[in-house]
Amino acid sequence: MTRAEMLCRLKEVAAESVTPLRLAGGAFHVWSQLPVTDRCSLEAVRGALYSAFALGQYAAYEMFATRRLMPGEAADVFLADLRRLAVLFGRLPERALACAFVTGLPDAGRQTIRAGSRAEGLDLTTVLVRVTTINGGKLRCCGVGSVVVEEVPTGRGASLETVVVEKRPLGVDIVLGVAGISALGGVPYCPRLSILGRQPPAARREYDAELDAWVVQGCLVPYDEGRRGTARVLVPLMAVQQCIKSKVRPVMGYRKLNSFVPTHRADTDVCADQLWRWRRHGANVAVVDLKRAYLQVHVEERLWPFQTVMIRGQRFRLTRLAFSLNIAPMVIKAVVRSVLEQDAVVQRAVLPYVDDLLVNEDVLSAERVVVHFAEFGLDCKHPERAASGAWLLGLRVQAEGRELRWVRDNPVGASPARVTRRAVFARCGRLVAHLPVCAWLRPAAAWLKRRVNQLMRTWDDVTDNAALRAQINYVARRLNTDDPARGAGCVEGEDMVIWTDASSLATGVVAESPDGDVIEDACWLRRDEATHINMAELDAAIRGVDLAVAWGARTIGLRTDSATVHRWLDDAISGRARLQTKAHGELLIRRRAEIVCQPSFLPIIDGGPSRFCVWRPLRRASAAEIVGHLEQRFLERRAPEEVLADNDTVFRGCQEAALASLRRCRRAPLRLEYHAHPYLTVRISELGPSGDASPRHALHGNVASRDSDGCGVAGQ
Incomplete structure (x- = not known):
């Protein structure tokens, strides 16, 4: 419409007479439906067309x-x-x-x-x-x-x-x-990593010196595209400061490449679990650490184009295993395990955790372990004896008198200036981490994390809550004068005392040696305060038993201040009385009590082709109880040709009663044969007319305990 008006003014022609000639299709139909008077009005025509074709609001x-x-x-x-x-x-x-x-x-x-x-x-x-x-x-x-x-x-x-x-x-x-x-495949920027350009001059010099050492050792080699082909990946190289070790480490940014490398984490070592094994490995121990462990593992040549870096304007290829590759710890673990398997004595003396080795010198000297690894091309640092002071997975261990004691080895730092969820969680992680004993500090750290979760929705929101700030400052002041992170460095024996307790806020467990040394403690804040206190006390007892079992304890002394829980567990273990309670969770209480006492079962296995197994629960492992189950089985399925039982004293005690039961069930002439350890074998054969024994199936039995998932293994 605007262009038509401009053309009409240029030609000095009336726009009302030209506009209908420029309209086509639906626009012309809209104009033809207008009244005759409106057809001659340019404003009326423009309004009708806008109403018909313009967009709505x-x-x-x-x-x-x-x-x-x-x-x-x-x-x-x-x-x-x-x-x-x-x-x-x-x-x-x-x-x-x-x-x-x-x-x-x-x-x-x-x-x-x-x-x-x-x-x-x-x-x-x-x-x-x-x-x-x-x-x-x-x-x-x-x-x-x-x-x-x-x-x-x-x-x-x-x-x-x-x-x-x-x-x-x-x-x-x-x-x-x-x-x-x-x-074009360039360098991505990662804002959470320390970039070289932002390091202080001293760190920059240390970083350059470390890169020069890599070049001298052959870890970094100039990349030759004419020989190796075009580089496939250019990996960013960054400097990361390690505050604990006070050094700068060159780290390659494998974030993009790691997304294409699948990892299998089922066999991953957990630091806390490995610390249990290390503390049980003996008192005369030494720590051996591989020297630059990752840089001692060579990478296959066909993988060099995938890990190239730019240093001072020149492209280099990394010929060794990079620290930041997601499968690097698993590779080191496999290499160390393979080297240990070459010598049975070395394998028995060493407990590895990635590139750290704990050597029991009562079995083999640490120097002999260093020589063994050197034979396979792996250099180790000088051994550190625990008695002289050594670092064991974040613990500083040293001799105090005739015993090994451990203390905290990581600096806790100052309280965060800006209180965010991320800062509080990082602070609490440094306070407790994987330390075995933290006493009052463990529930305090858990409480701080719960409070900050209630106050903030995201990780980086800042709060000025006065109560939370006061609690953080209180923990910091008390920690400066009373750090509870200390305990026995070596745990020996199979006896353990477990102290358990519960309150309206939390449940706690403390594991002690018979001499009174605290081995480990644990604490869990309660979520449901409506749960009865007796149930909370029972849960604490179960968790205490689990903790003792994880330490490999065979004799457990359970201490609780709840008379109700004491009666429940005592009745469940002794079998003197059936557990009875007026609480609405009687079945749940009975089930949890059975978990603590771990009831015994009698597995009866058909020795024929079917290998069918029947589990019979035992109220107590006695001769009368076992004979009763055997006689019931013989009456249902007829007596077998032979019974194979393990060398438990229970089976020896029920030998005569079992034979009498077999005679009653078979009512036939019998011939007895006895086999020695490891099984007591009673062979009972029925004599036929020719004096030959007729073959029948056998029953194998032993006293076993089902494991945590309800399954068991019957020895045969």
Whole structure:
């Protein structure tokens, strides 16, 4: 309509007479339906066409919100279309139009203009013509487009969105941003890792010296593309400061590559579990650590193109195993295990944890272990005796008198200045971590984590809650004067005393040796305060027994201040009385009591082809109880030809009674044969007319206990 009016004014012709001739299709039908008087009014025709074909206010707003700068479209055209859509649903102020315009720009231009707008308060007109280059110069944006770029040496290409300007930026045809570099396989930026450029000068020198040592040792070798082919991956190399060891370690950023390397974590060692084994390995122990363990493992040549780095403008290939590869600890574990399996004595003397070795010198000297590993090309550091002071998986162990004692080895640091969930959890992790004994500190750390979870929804929200800050400061003050992280370094024997208790807030367990040394403690905050205190006391007793079983205790002394729990467990273990209670959870209580006492079962296995097994629960392991189950089985399925039982005293005690039961069930002449250890075998054969024994199936039996998942293994 506007162009038609302009043409009519130019030709000095009435627009009302020309407009119907320029309309077609639906527009002409709309004009023909108008009254005759309205057909001669240009305003009436324009209003009718707008009502028929213009977007509604809702559709116009939806298109306005999703409108983006198209490839090849000029910025002025984009802004004009935004204005047109804004008129259809209601006029917007210039500031709102400027925000919509910047939002519709490509990523690179949008971030730059947003930063400039915040810093300089740019209006819509200035935003339209402003594009800031890398060196701070300003160029006029002519539009956007799409180009295909290709890296000449590798032939790798990518399609990139571009912002078109009038002049060459920095004197070149194209300037690549971060998105363009990543599309061509460049270096991604990881904000959570310490980047080399942000390290202090002293750390920078240490980092450069470490890289030079890698080059001298052959870990880093200049990459020869003519011989090895084109490098497949360029891995970022970063400097990470280790505060505990006070050194800088070069670390390769394998985040992208790790996403393509599957890992199997079922055989992963848990530090806390391994610490149990180390403390049970003996008092005369020494620690041997592999020297630069990961750099001693060579990588196959065909994998070199996948781990190349740029150092001082030159591409190098890493020929050894990198620390940050997700499967690196599993590889080290497999290598160490393979070396230990070459000598049975070394394997019996050494308990490994990744690249750390604990040697029981009552079996083999630590120097002999170092020589054994050197025979397979693995260098070890000088052994550290625990009696002289050594580091054992985060514990500082040394001799006090004739015993080994451990204390905390990690610095706890100061309280966080900004209280966030992330900072509180990190603080609590440094306080308790995997330390076996923490006493009052363990429930205090658990309480701080619970409180910060209640106050904040995200990990980085900052809170100024005065009560939480006071609790954090109280823990810090008490920790400075009374750090409970200490205990016995060596755990011996199979006897253990378990103290358990429960309150409205938490349940706790303490494991002690018969001499009174605290071995380990544990604490769990209660979630459901409505649970009866007797149930909480019973749960604490079960957890205490689990803790003792994990330590390998065979004789457990359970201590509880609840008379009710004492009666429940005593009745369940002794079998003197049936557990009875008026509580609504009687079945649950009985089941938990049975878990503590671990009832015995009599497995009866058919020795024929079926190998069918029947489990009979035993109220007590006595001769009368076992004979009763055997006689019931013989009456149901007839007596067998022979009975094979293990060498338990219970079976020896029921021998005569079992034979009498067999005679009653078979009522036939019998012949007895006895076999020695490991099984007491009673062979009973029925004599036929010719004096030959008729073959029958056998029954094998032993007294066993079902394991935690309800299954058991019957010895035969």
